Amino acid sequence: xxxxxQSAAAAAPTLRQAQFxxxxxxxxxxxxxxxxxxxxxxxxxxxEEDLGLANVALxxxxxxxxxxxxxxxxxxxxxxxxxxxxxxxxxxxxxHALVEQPNGDFGFTIVRQFLIDSFQRELYAAxxxxxxxxxxxxxxxALKETEYHWRFSSRWLVRLGDGTVESNERVQRALxxxxxxxxxxxxxxxxxxxxxxxxxxxxxxxxxxxWRAVIEPVITEATLSIPRERGKLTAGxxxxxxxxxxxxxxELQFLQRAYPGAQW
Amino acid sequence: MEKMQRDWPLWEVFIxxxxxLEHKHAGSLHAADxxxxxxxxxxxxxxxxxxxxxxxxxxxxxxxSDPGEGASLFEPARDKVYRHPTFYDIPDEVKNL
Numbered sequence: 001x002x003x004x005x006q007s008a009a010a011a012a013p014t015l016r017q018a019q020f021x022x023x024x025x026x027x028x029x030x031x032x033x034x035x036x037x038x039x040x041x042x043x044x045x046x047x048e049e050d051l052g053l054a055n056v057a058l059x060x061x062x063x064x065x066x067x068x069x070x071x072x073x074x075x076x077x078x079x080x081x082x083x084x085x086x087x088x089x090x091x092x093x094x095x096h097a098l099v100e101q102p103n104g105d106f107g108f109t110i111v112r113q114f115l116i117d118s119f120q121r122e123l124y125a126a127x128x129x130x131x132x133x134x135x136x137x138x139x140x141x142a143l144k145e146t147e148y149h150w151r152f153s154s155r156w157l158v159r160l161g162d163g164t165v166e167s168n169e170r171v172q173r174a175l176x177x178x179x180x181x182x183x184x185x186x187x188x189x190x191x192x193x194x195x196x197x198x199x200x201x202x203x204x205x206x207x208x209x210x211w212r213a214v215i216e217p218v219i220t221e222a223t224l225s226i227p228r229e230r231g232k233l234t235a236g237x238x239x240x241x242x243x244x245x246x247x248x249x250x251e252l253q254f255l256q257r258a259y260p261g262a263q264w
Numbered sequence: 265m266e267k268m269q270r271d272w273p274l275w276e277v278f279i280x281x282x283x284x285l286e287h288k289h290a291g292s293l294h295a296a297d298x299x300x301x302x303x304x305x306x307x308x309x310x311x312x313x314x315x316x317x318x319x320x321x322x323x324x325x326x327x328x329s330d331p332g333e334g335a336s337l338f339e340p341a342r343d344k345v346y347r348h349p350t351f352y353d354i355p356d357e358v359k360n361l
Contacts, residue, residue: 046272048293048304055307148306155299 027067028095034060086256097236098181126202161222180231
């Protein structure tokens with residue numbers, strides 16, 4: 001075997017491993033957020049919002065299923081979407097730390113949603129052009145759903161921010177608390193670099209510019225301000241999570257853990 | 265000072281199920297403004313692909329007939345069966361009339 005072929009053979013699993021990790025990041029972010037939004041069912045401030053949040057949750061769950069199924073096939077170890085969703089523990093999850101943060105009040109949930117919707121919208125728009133055709137297909141479908149999620153959360157952010165003194169204070173507090181979790185979106189690591197190089201995923205720097213351009217006018221319209229401090233850097237996408245995720249997974253995974261292989 | 269209204273105003277929702285058909289009344293919902301009413305209508309009434317277009321109208325903007333005037337409004341039509349187009353022979357080739 002020639003040296004070039006040997007190095008190609010050695011490089012191939014690395015890209016595959018990076019792809020697997022990347023798909024987990026996307027899929028887990030959608031899965032964990034879907035679970036969080038599901039917690040609102042029966043508790044939202046109005047019946048109409050209850051259904052609205054549940055619809056968003058179901059869109060995200062659908063995305064997670066497609067992404068985790070694909071991740072399982074790429075990994076080639078026989079794990080399907082269910083095995084990946086129900087039988088991994090906290091450190092194996094690759095979601096952004098933002099989405100595991102507990103719901104708080106309705107305003108807090110809206111700010112969290114606004115930050116992730118705007119990011120996912122730009123991300124999926126870019127991924128729809130991916131050289132990985134299957135991922136591009138999933139992204140194109142997810143983009144249509146995310147456009148609506150973004151519309152929902154950004155309109156609510158303006159209503160609450162530019163609403164009463166109390167609603168403004170609450171969402172500003174939420175924005176100040178959650179802002180630092182967005183650092184992670186754009187903290188490039190070897191996985192991001194490998195995928196950008198293979199033109200499977202966009203470069204995070206280009207994404208950040210577009211993301212800022214999208215959120216800033218809405219935050220201004222909502223009469224809110226972005227914190228000056230960038231704050232801490234979380235690393236949920238590398239498996240470092242807070243304790244909140246453990247409780248979330250306990251609920252999400254209980255049935256499969258208690259009754260392995262249970263079916264409807 | 266005016267008492268702050270607790271509930272969002274009521275809106276009536278009309279859904280067009282496909283292009284070429286008319287908007288039909290689907291139900292009603294609460295929303296703070298027109299944009300929110302459209303979003304709620306989308307979430308409540310089109311989540312099973314029921315529609316391609318939505319109208320919302322504030323319920324307070326609807327003008328309704330008075331049930332008390334039912335006798336004079338509707339009963340005169342009762343004995344005028346000739347207004348139904350049932351006295352024509354419809355050719356077989358005509359599918360939709």
